[in-house]
Each structure stands twice: as C-alpha cells, then as structure tokens.
Amino acid sequence: MNALEESLLELIRRTSAEIPDDVHQAILGSLEQEKKGTIAESAMKIIEQNIALAKNKSQPICQDTGSIIFYVDCPLGFDQLAFEQAAREAVKTATKKGFLRQNSVDSLTGKNDGTNLGPGSPTIHFHQHRESDATVRLVLKGGGCENVGAQYSLPNEEINANRDLDGCRKAILDAVLQAQGKGCGPGILGVCIGGDRATGYEFSKRQLLRALDDHNENQELDKLERDVVETANKLGIGPMGFGGRTTLLGTKIGVLNRLPASFFVSVSYMCWAYRRQGVKLASTGAIQEWLY
Amino acid sequence: MIQLSTPLAETAVRDLKVGNEVAITGTLFTGRDAVHKYLHEGGQLPPEVVLRGGIIYHCGPVIIKDEQGQWKCTAAGPTTSIREEPYQWQIIRDLGLRGIIGKGGMGDKTVAACKEHGCVYLHAVGGAAQVLAECVRSVPNVYFMEKFGAPEAIWEFQVVGFPAIVTIDARGNSLHKEIFAASQAELAKYL
Numbered sequence: 001m002n003a004l005e006e007s008l009l010e011l012i013r014r015t016s017a018e019i020p021d022d023v024h025q026a027i028l029g030s031l032e033q034e035k036k037g038t039i040a041e042s043a044m045k046i047i048e049q050n051i052a053l054a055k056n057k058s059q060p061i062c063q064d065t066g067s068i069i070f071y072v073d074c075p076l077g078f079d080q081l082a083f084e085q086a087a088r089e090a091v092k093t094a095t096k097k098g099f100l101r102q103n104s105v106d107s108l109t110g111k112n113d114g115t116n117l118g119p120g121s122p123t124i125h126f127h128q129h130r131e132s133d134a135t136v137r138l139v140l141k142g143g144g145c146e147n148v149g150a151q152y153s154l155p156n157e158e159i160n161a162n163r164d165l166d167g168c169r170k171a172i173l174d175a176v177l178q179a180q181g182k183g184c185g186p187g188i189l190g191v192c193i194g195g196d197r198a199t200g201y202e203f204s205k206r207q208l209l210r211a212l213d214d215h216n217e218n219q220e221l222d223k224l225e226r227d228v229v230e231t232a233n234k235l236g237i238g239p240m241g242f243g244g245r246t247t248l249l250g251t252k253i254g255v256l257n258r259l260p261a262s263f264f265v266s267v268s269y270m271c272w273a274y275r276r277q278g279v280k281l282a283s284t285g286a287i288q289e290w291l292y
Numbered sequence: 293m294i295q296l297s298t299p300l301a302e303t304a305v306r307d308l309k310v311g312n313e314v315a316i317t318g319t320l321f322t323g324r325d326a327v328h329k330y331l332h333e334g335g336q337l338p339p340e341v342v343l344r345g346g347i348i349y350h351c352g353p354v355i356i357k358d359e360q361g362q363w364k365c366t367a368a369g370p371t372t373s374i375r376e377e378p379y380q381w382q383i384i385r386d387l388g389l390r391g392i393i394g395k396g397g398m399g400d401k402t403v404a405a406c407k408e409h410g411c412v413y414l415h416a417v418g419g420a421a422q423v424l425a426e427c428v429r430s431v432p433n434v435y436f437m438e439k440f441g442a443p444e445a446i447w448e449f450q451v452v453g454f455p456a457i458v459t460i461d462a463r464g465n466s467l468h469k470e471i472f473a474a475s476q477a478e479l480a481k482y483l
Contacts, residue, residue, distance in 0.1 A: 059425075101353075
C-alpha cells in the first residue's frame, strides 16, 4: 500500500467508526433534553453507548456503511486518476477489514461481488483550488436516511407552498413530517434551494460537510435553518420516531440559481450516525491534519 | 424491561403493549428484501430455518470469519422495515411468526396481521449496530449466502438481552400511526 492508500484507508476507518465531535456534542445535548424514563431517553442512551463502543472497537457505528462519497479539493496538477485508483484500493481493503459492509449491488443482476467497487461506487467529486495542499472529505451515507430524502417542485398545492422562502420552509418541514423516525432520527438536514433535479440533490448533500455549529453567512437562511430545527423539535416525532423532544439536530441550507421555469427544494436527510470526516494531505499522501 | 425468550408463546405476545421495552434471548433469523420477496413468490426455507413461534430480524449485518473460521458479527443494527410491507402479512400468516424486529415501523397490512395472528413489531434502535452486535453471542449458521449475498442472506443469531421497543402490538395499536397523526396536527399550528 502506498502512503495515499494508507491515508484513505484510515480516513474510511475513522469515518465509519467515530462520530465527529460536533455531532457528538449535539447528540449529548439531545440525551439531556429527553424526558427521563421515556423510550426516547432509552433510545438516546443506546445511541450514546453505541458511539463509545464503535470507537473503542474500531468497528462500524452502523452496519449500513452507506454510499461512499469523497469530496476532494486539490491543487493544480493533482493526479486525479492516481487518487481514484488509491481510493478504490482503500475501499476494497476497508471492506475486507470490515470497516465497510459488502454494500454495493449490481442494480440489474442483484449480484454483490463483495468489493464495494462498481459504477458509482465510490463516488468522487473533484474540485480544484489554488492552495498547495489537497483536502479529502468523506461522507458515508446509509440507505435508510437516503430513502427519506425528498425533492419538491414549487409551487406545490398539496402543501400550499409557493415560490418563496415560506414555501421552502413548508417543503422542508413536510419532508421532516414524512420522514418521521424512518431516517434514524434525530436527524440532520442538508437542503438545496434551486438548481436542477441532479444538482439540487447533489448540493443538498454537500451541505452536510458544514460543521453542525457553524452559521449560514446569509442571514435569512441562517434564520430559516434555526427556525426549521426549532419547529421540527416541537412536532413530538423524537428519536427513532418514538415521540420526544429532539427530532432534528441541525439543518444546513445552500442555494443554487434556478431556471425561470423550475423551483426545486431538495432535502437530504442524514441519520444521527452522521459519518463524515476529512483530512488535509501532505504532498507525500500522508495525513497532515484532521478537519473535523 | 420485559424479558422474552424464543420460541415466543402466543399469550406472551398478546400481553405486550405499545411502548413496552423488551429484552430478547434466544434465536433470531435475519431476513430482509430478497428473503421477503423470495418467500412471497413461494420460495421454500431450508428445514433448519424455523420461523414458527420465532422472530425475523430485518437486518443486513457485517459478519467476518475469525481466525478459528467462526462467523463473527461485528455490526448488526436494524434496516428499514417498511420495504417488507407488501410481503410481511403473508409471512406472519403462513409461517407463524410471533415477532418482527426492525426499524421505522410498518403499515396497516402488517398491523392487521399482527392482531389477527398474534405477532408484534419490535423496534430496535436504528444505527446502534455495536450495542446490538454485542447481544449476538454466536452465529451458528447462514443460509442463502451464495444466492443473495452477505447482507441479504439469512443469518442465524443466538442473542442474549437484545433490547427493543414494542411499537406495533397484537391489539391493533401502532405507535407510528399515533405519532404521525399527532405530529401532523402539531405541524399545522406552525405553518
């Protein structure tokens, strides 16, 4: 294994087994919030135990180790083909070691060759920047929460949502209502207002790279992010949909331009087992620094 | 916490109520999308897989072979159950299931079958793969490994103290229906 492969293997291991600090803090806050002696509190206690066990045993937090999505910011001249090769090798090894489940299935034949490699797996988004270092962020997003994601085309009469910020709010809150506990709440929403059907979902997922405790630079969106979390937490859906006080741990909203004819609101739901990590790499491929 | 051991007696199952916390000891068989579709289409189970009085677990675990060549379960949380809604009622009726473990709840057909035939839906904490894998003390067998692949195979688990919450009981109650209705009414206040 070369240095880059080793770094990526360690990135996968840590992403699969360790909850990032910002998310862990939010989960501890949620455990405090839930009423003592309720099944919501029991669920949060099990979640907290699970986080500790996974870290200590270096094993997956959740058995659904999810879609493997790399976000790479790289300098000019960075060898993307070599990175792709290294990422594939690291995924294969991580699967053998049990950091990842054999999780990738041929959609036509139903065959699972046990490697996690195939069309779309892993997914790698490259982006060039003028800095000299490369940073690699990884999200492992499970199928349960992916399945409750939703895309609304506004106006939407059913939920009385027009093409304005209030309409966006209604769409986002409807997604929370429809998801109930099925996405393994308390959850975190990544939202994109605008874009097309593909870029909208893609950008909504990208919002999940933001730290949970950051602030949106756009004041209106910052307000909406807070309002969605506060309102969702009044609905009584609670952890796992058992009822309770914490339905969402956070909401992050981004905006893309749209066509005059289209107005999409795309919502990606992330489960409490929010597996997201990142590293800054030295030119040798070794890990210089962890990002979360 | 109510202790349950497999095989489950019908009376013990009918006594359970939505909101009860249970701890399960005994045998669980995993079964998810491929297994449910297979059974629905008339597929037969190997004779060793006895679901009568038993519990099916909606789970695609991470399993590795240890140095001694034994199966070892390293992650085993529940998968979303609603995908089995078209098939589950029939499996309860025909195979005599007494319990289903999963997450996210199930729909009206399953609620009705639970009531009619004496079965309960036990909600495990989604994502809690390590806490739940700790309860899996051994993995004696696997069936349909070649046919369906590891996550979709039928794994036989011996479990001790496996925690879950009754969210659909055998009296026609569903916590999921209650929470949906209440949260929908609540949301209307804030729109």
